[in-house]
Amino acid sequence: MAWFTDSGYALGRLLFQRGLAALYLVAFLVAAHQFRALIGERGLLPVPRFTARVPFRDSPSVFHLHYTDRFFALWSWSGAALSAALLAGVGDLVPLWASILLWAALWVLYLSIVNVGQTWYAFGWESLLLETGFLAVFLGNDEVAPPVLVLWLLRWLLFRVEFGAGMIKMRGDSCWRDLTALYYHHETQPMPGPLSWFFHHLPRPLHRIETAANHVAQLVLPFLLFTPQPVATWAAAALVATQLWLVLSGNFAWLNWLTILLALSVVQLPGIYERRLPDAPLWFTVLVCAAAALIAVLSWRPARNLLSSHQRMNASFDPLHLVNTYGAFGSVTRVRQEVVLEGTTDEVVTPTTEWREYGFKGKPTALKRLPRQFAPYHLRLDWLMWFAALSPSYAAQWFPGFVAKLLENDPALLRLLRDNPFPDTPPARIRARLYTYEFTDWTELRAGAGWWKRRLIGDYLRPVSRRDL
Template sequence: MEWFAESNYWLGRLVFQRMLAALYLIAFIAALRQFRALIGERGMLPIPEFVARVAFRSSPSVFHWHYSDRFFAAWSWGGALLAAAVAAGAADAVPLWASMVMWAVLWVLYLSIVNVGQTWYSFGWESLLLESGWLAVFLGNAETAPPVLVMWLLRWVLFRVEFGAGLIKMRGDSCWRDLTCLYYHHETQPMPGPLSWFFHHLPKPLHKAEVAANHFAQLALPVLLFTPQPVAGWAAAGMVVTQLWLVLSGNFAWLNWLTIALAMSAAAPLWSDRSPLPSSPVWFEVLVITATVLVVVLSYWPARNLLTRQQMMNTSYESLHLVNSYGAFGTITRIRREIVVEGTADAVTGPDTTWIAYEFHGKPGAVGRLPRQFAPYHLRLDWLMWFAALSPAYARSWFLPFVERLLENDRDTLRLLRGNPFPEVPPARVRARIFRYRFTTWRELRETGAWWHRSEVREFLPPVGLSPLRERR
């Protein structure tokens, strides 16, 4: 079928697939490094307990049939190695059917992890990775010209990511409409980056220009994705620029990089031109058309969500995460609150007790420490700590298990932190307090060397020891 494939999409497909495989690799590495403390057999939210109460149909995963920490590690290592091979070009060096199998296996491997990850895997970029990974199965490889239907489905994903985020902002916080949200956002975002302090101190007129540019990128450019080239390509290129700005200003795991990969699939035809590639086999065309019909049918719910005033962010409508709704920061917090977790060697605490703070890798802690860049790597505990500071309800299922493991000097849990202030003997008591954090001014930075100023707000968890905590649970 002449209409089925277009050789000029070859560069867009190549860039998208290689970036997607690299992001799969990062996702599997993050799972390997964090799973034991978060969802392992002795984790805060153990997988065996989850699969015992949740049906396979609600969360399809291989771990419903068997789970052990060793099996999970082997599963994740398999995903990491396969993703690395595909990123290096292995899927283009094998027959078409084998390439499809590679992408399908990556999708199944990561789906099994996400569907038992519980609150640690409840972020929109997990569904975005799975939805993009599903479409990658039907993109073909170097043996065939890229199928036009799937390339347009990638634009449909990109449209929902950007337009959904734009709509939820305009429907949400008034600061998006009066262009003042970035007076606060660089300071109060979940995990600031090393340049966030500097972005925060840009002149307010420039902050308003940033918001206006964001609205243009999320509400106008996505519509142009469905126009002929080169307009669609330049619209996608504009989205890439916007996403790179977000990469510089914060840490949003692989959300920005995956959005860039999607945009590059539409922008790359601006710079690609090559001789025709071989025609697709009939069986491949049948599979692509079937997958396209399925996606179109499943798109009803996300499309309706875009049109409703009760728009939902980051929602999956079926357990395979094939077609989802996206969005971010419909509401902007004006004040940054952080939970500071501290331990002491004193069995009885009082006014003279010496408390030592546990420092996290990404979330703000010590006021003199400049935030670091971690994205596209995802620090799951650090992100959930930000949500917990907004409301204790976000931490109800995991915070006490976290504290219990600190009181035990649990090795896997401590690996999620910057260090262990009690390397010899576990602390006798642990407490948690909420502080208000704000970026220092230029003058305060020069005088104190501190990037943050903080003041105590209230107690989050009173001093607790191991035995009382176990009784409390």
């Protein structure tokens, strides 16, 4: 069975597995720290309410069988502990069968969270983490050389991530086709990073080069992943470089880092970390072949989606998220809008009422505050606030509850914010106002205006009290 494995990919597997364990750790920490306010028993979209109306077959999760906040916390911290163990190399210290079980347990732990996470977990990188994590179950450990079939499935996944994103751009917004998308994107992306201001102010010809390079990376390089070495390695290295550019220019949770890990699984560097590992035992070969056959069958709909003129973006075709379709920014927002929440202690609102703003950790509010780097950590509330600014319909399920929690000074929710302007007593009324936000220019920045300037559009939510809600 020598054809089945290739020791030349031992380094790629090592980097991939350690990196994946690290991203799992981040994902479980995000779940543990944020769930009470978002999906807890008293959260904005409680898990028990969701499981009462959605059957297990549509969202397989342990929380259909039992849910309490304490149990969810234990589940999340167990995932974090197992991730840390695999990051430390435990998977290579145990027998092959035990390593498979450890990676499978990690996948089941996170699947149970995603499938009850509702809109807070409706991001493409959730499905990507699950699909990647499922393939990692069959990569083996130091007892066996990396199985070639799984390595090809990882390339197929990377191809769909990149080519899907490229096609959704070409079929979507015209600014991708005329190379002007990055005139706007660095400023209007969901959560700018500390360097986004500087990326936005690059010369426009360089923005056009950025956009053209993005098309090459997403529409050309993915095909080279299936060519012989070393061409495939060089293509993967180029994809890593483009993803690092995205890491520097924004906050996209673990999407870019997970794409980098997929690219590293392609890398083969002769003379570096060369190890002759044993061939696969028969039972492992049968197991991997069965998993590969399953993925091949489930790939039909995602593959057809790539070629469809009605391409779906970031969609799952099965409740286990085994094979999905991906894409990003099929349309680019030209103007950045932000919802700013304000509170007052006045029971009766008058023209002299003093309003105090709530500050968010990631999304822009304070004009003089430089955007922070959070990725690969994911600020779920901040991201959903960006969608809320695009249209109130995106936030209809949870925004009224969010305001109600602010009027109560709910501790779990306030921990998701940067600061609370009412630390002692809750506000009497809350309002939300919609602004356009723009980056300042170099002259305004040097004059002390800060990183942002804004213009009021109008009310997003009129002043409301606890009685109103």
